[in-house]
Structure formats: structure tokens, C-alpha cells
Amino acid sequence: MTLKLYNSLSKKKEDLKPLKNKIKMYSCGPTVYDNPHIGNFRSFVFFDLLKKYLNFLNFDVQHVMNVTDIDDKIINKCCGKIKNLELMTKKYFESFKNDANKLKIDLPNQVPFATDHIDEMINLIEKLILKGHAYKTEDGSVFFKIDSFKNYGMLSKIDFSQLSKTDRIKNDEYDKNSINDFALWKSRKVNDGDIFWNSPWGNGRPGWHIECSAMSLKYLGAQFDIHCGGIDLLFPHHENEIAQSVCATNKTFAKLWVHCEHLLINGSKMSKSLNNFYTLNDIIKKGYNVNTIRFFLISSSYSHKIDLNDVNLNSSNSALKRIQDFYNRIFELSKGDVEIDDNKIMNTQLIVDFKIAMNDNLNMSKALSVIFNYIKKINIKLDKKQMTYKESILTLAALNKIDEVLGVIRSSEIKLSKNDKKLIEERNLARKNKNWDRADEIRLFFKKKGIDIDDSEAGIIIK
């Protein structure tokens, strides 16, 4: 049984068959011109989920994600000063890493920056010119000639053959032969200030699309297994990547194209330009914890839009709490001991069913229903006190295994001070002596600090 993923190229679910012994995966990363918003993170969390699930299936994964640190917005924002650019892009990359870390995203194996790969891009552009796929214009820019690639449009399914013949439009900034030709190299403009690099075509800077072709080629080779990104990048970015890479290498480039849908807010796409965005910290400030936010982002299919609002976040919060409460119950019974035989864990019904669900294009709704059905079944067993210690340690191990993919169940441990521990001891004693007033008083004391104490059959649960 293999993992099936929806391939935007074929518009079908396809079996993932690795080209080599490890899976090579590329995803389009952040443009570091500002703090990323939570919509950006939907994609990044999804890439992380996919990678973690591949690891769960025991695949060795090489994941590469680019960082765009040169584009129009960046140049504008740093007023054409390379010194500002370096400071600014570094700052926002740090901000990205911080938020990624909070959301339990593991950084990819390689996170290359565009400006560190200007040479690779220039080489690639030269190759494209040599092969007749690109041309230089009078001002020293270079464009990709989409007419030269007969499969242009294969991903977005747009037919350009008609369009490109008729129009010959002059862009106000750059010259190009056909309206759909796109820039590989942009000649230096006044506003660019001292942000430019030397090239065979004069001073300038790379276009956006070429960086992904150059960096994926460098780190993953001409062919790799999975290319993922946000749905909004499908056209023109990914279409252009295909054109550049295929024309330069004559290889098929990425085999599977996986696109993550948008995060909506009040029914429309969250984006910087619409000014309807929230950062991770904005949501945290509203009182949601990061596990809830990650759970919200992954708990429905990556290929469908999700709407960020309080109703949905609260619903995610409660659902996750149900899983965590169950986890705590099992943790208490098993005393935190974990079955170590991986084979045995992978053969538990819970894991087997989870895998079946996830193998279907990461069907998270199905996977969660597996988990919730299991929780109900075992809760009944626990209520009847029919759950043995041995079963509990295997269950705990299976839950941990699932959480290696989901990354939402285990929250950071609550640190108790010496005094806290003393109070809990006192409360236990009070309860023994049926001093309910004192017991409730102490529980309320903790409640005010944001710590809940539950009295379960196996002992108290602190959460």
C-alpha cells in the first residue's frame, strides 16, 4: 500500500514512487520582506506535515526550500540599498524561523537564499539563451521565450498559442517580444540603487522564477520527486519553473506537483495586499495556543480552503483537547512508559488505520475520524477498567508515533515550582481527609495561573 498524492500535473491521485532510494522534495519558501502571516504558514505547515508523514513511512527525505531575498518589494522597502537589504532579509528570515519553530515546523535540510546563488542563475540563463529559449533585450534584460517551449501551459492548462501570436505589447519598464514572456534577468533600474549584480548582459538582478530552477537543480538535480507550493504559485511561477528547467536540462523536472490551498479570512484569501492578514503572534495574543493553531491548519484537507475565524479555532481547540485529555489518561495509566518495538507499534490497529487514511492523499478528516473512533473505544474500556498496563504502553507508543506526524498532541511540560508541588501534596492530603474546601481552594489557585487539575482514577492530571 503506497501513498497517493494528487498531482496537479495529471489532475489525478498518483502513487508516490521514489525515483531513487530517497525522496527529493522542493518547496517554495518565504519572501523575506515582512513578517510572514498565518496564511503563509498554512503552506509551510503542510510541507512539514508531508515531510513528517514521509518519514513516518520510513522514507529518507531530502527537503529543500528556497528563501526569496531579492525582488521588487524588497528593493522598494530597503530603498535600493544593499546594506539595508542584507539587514532586512536577515531580520525577516529570523522572524520566519521563530514562528516556524513555534508551530513545530522542522526546517528543511537545505534552505538556500536566492542572492547566494546568482552565479547558478546566470549559468542557467546563459544555457537558455544558447539553446534559443531566451533572448536579451536592448536594455540588458533577458526574457524567456514561451513560444520556444511547446508544453508551456502544461501545468496551468492554459493555451497560450493563440494569445502570444497576436499581441506585441510593450511593457513600460522592460521590453519583451510577447506579453507572456517572463523575465529571467532584469536590467538595473534607477530605483535599484546599489542592489545589482554583474552579468554577461550588464548589471541587473535575477527574475523571481529562475531562482527556484537554479536552486532545485543545484541541490536536488534535474529530476526530483515532489514539488510543492501554495496554489497561487501554480501560475505563473511553477509554470515558468517547468519551462526554464525542462528547456535547460531536457529532463522532466518534478514528477509530482502538490499544491496547498489558501487560508481564507471572512471568506476571502488572506494576503498582504488585501491587508486582511494576521501573524502567528496576533492569533496567539487572541488566546489560542500554538498547538491549537497547528491543529487548525492541518485538520482539514490541504487541498481545500479553510476559513480562519473564532468559531473554527475554538472548535479545533476543543477537538484537540479531547485528544490530549485521552493522551493524558493513557499517560497516567502507563506511567509514561513506552513500548519500544517499532514493528509492534506499526502493527497496532490504530496505526494501520491511520496509515490507510493518510495514504489517501493525506486525508486528514479520515485520519482524525480513525483517531476519534479509537479514543471512544478505549475510553469505554478505561471506564470499565478493562485496560491493562501492557495495552496502555502500546497505546501511548502509538499515539506518540502519530504525534511525530501531527505535532500537536504533546504540549510543552508544565513547570511546577517547589511551592506548587507542596500545594499539590497538600491538596492530595486534603482530599484524603475530605477537606473539600481546602482542596477546591488550591485547585482554584492553580486555575487562576492557567493550570487545570483533574482528579482521574489513576491520579491527578495537571494540564
Added chain:
RNA sequence: GGCGACGUACCCAAGUGGUUUAAGGGAUCGGUUUGCAAAACCGCUAUUCGUCAGUUCGAAUCUGACCGUCGCCUCCA
């Protein structure tokens, strides 16, 4: 205008021809349990899947029309 996605209970959402008189979660209300809570458990909440028509022995699932929501076609995760 072109291309595409979607419309399932109060909300989110799976299911894409028969084992579904529609999974799972959230919310509400009622009950069991508990010193009280929390958690858990039980019960209630869609004869119906945007509307209409058609194909079929049989449709939420296929076809057509219509209505509605959203995205891409310019930077975007």
C-alpha cells in the same frame, strides 16, 4: 471575458454509483458518573446531500441547465 475549485445538519467536515435510511469533530439540550469539578460515557440534533431536469433496477456520488461562493489569469503561500 478565459481557466479552475467548491456548495453535505446550528458550525467545520468525510463520503464521488448499492454494506451510507450519510463517518468524525465542535456546539446545544437532557441523562449516567463524580465530594464538587474536569474528563469520560449514554441519548437527542440531515428520510437528506444548492435548485431543477435527466441517465440508471438504484445517485450526495454520473449528465445537463440554473443559482450561489471563492480562487487564478499582475506580486502572492
